[in-house]
Amino acid sequence: MVESGTEKPRKTAYHHGDLRATLLRAAEEELDERGIEGFTLRGCAKRAGVSHAAPTHHFGDANGLLTALAAVGFERFLEVQTRVQAEAGADARARHTAAGLGYIRFALENPELFRLMFSSRRADFSDAALQKTAMQSFDALLGSIAALRGVNPREDQPAMLDVLASWALAHGLSDLLLSGRMLTLADMPGETRERTLAEIFTRSLRD
Amino acid sequence: MVESGTEKPRKTAYHHGDLRATLLRAAEEELDERGIEGFTLRGCAKRAGVSHAAPTHHFGDANGLLTALAAVGFERFLEVQTRVQAEAGADARARHTAAGLGYIRFALENPELFRLMFSSRRADFSDAALQKTAMQSFDALLGSIAALRGVNPREDQPAMLDVLASWALAHGLSDLLLSGRMLTLADMPGETRERTLAEIFTRSLRD
DNA sequence: GCGCCAATTTTTACACTGCAAAGATCGCAA
């Protein structure tokens, strides 16, 4: 009520003024600071300045809020992917390597969000919105291999193997780096690590 | 007190008779049934038939119990790895592929334990016992590549790249299969999937 | 302009959780 004067006017506001978006921002804060293990619905509500039961109406329960947040994560993930591939130029192999490095960079820059998207059971992937954005990310990967091999991986077994292998490689590196299990890589200075990762991706592509 | 007569005598028993081991078994049950997200210390205590504060003395807190359980997981993981490699015969490449398939099979057969070991922040990897067993698993991987390339990966950059790539590939496939994100693979019948996975591992090794 | 409706938010309540502290139990050694 007070801040509705100080902030730019948001959409239609009943009592708060786009509580849904505010809660999503609060949830990401909560996620970043406390991790998925320490994530709390009441903490989100407190950050948003509303009662602890307010989120219910917009997201149902805690997992509902996390599901919506995961969808936001996949949207952002897709943005990063398209951007880094565009920056990599026209060469299909360079674009593919850039995609792999982008995957890892996204994980390192959004560790808890990444864990929510890929390693948690709390986001509900039967949710339509989440399923859609997640699928778009997979399609981007398919497109990258399609450009590289000149075929549609959905109709070409070897190309599909490339897709699965590339994905698993990027994902495995991301997950092991994040969890602190792959110390050999995690302990490298950023510059060296970037070069090592690029080499791993390059070597992984046959031909 | 009652069951100490009916069960085979365990080590030294004050009140219960090896409560520590009983709690570890209960914890794995709890983990399997409720998942890491639903894991509860009180639930473990109930399964073990003791008060909810009993675990404190043996494990400190909930994360302490999970840490000990993760160590058990790595021990079992190492057993599986050595077994499947032994069954694969003498050929270094065959052994390496078997190790990758074993990695994935372990993940699929112990999904929640695997997630605890690799994707959770709840196990404390500064714990000496856990660190030791986890390191042994990594050493086994190093050994596999060492046998394949005839060099010590710790002193050979290309071989170390093989180590990292192989590990990431196996781990990425495991994690994506477990989380239900890689439907292309998850939806295959077991036989086909096994063959596809083997092909992915084979193709991933240069030469 | 006015009053009702429905969307939104708060209040209240409850069962469950992890953890800490104090008390109870019991094997064992002196």
Next chain:
DNA sequence: TTGCGATCTTTGCAGTGTAAAAATTGGCGC
């Protein structure tokens, strides 16, 4: 037998998620 220390239970407390009822308020028909 007695006392000690390891083990386990009881009790208490602050937080948590969720459900249900109550309260607020914008918008719509009139």
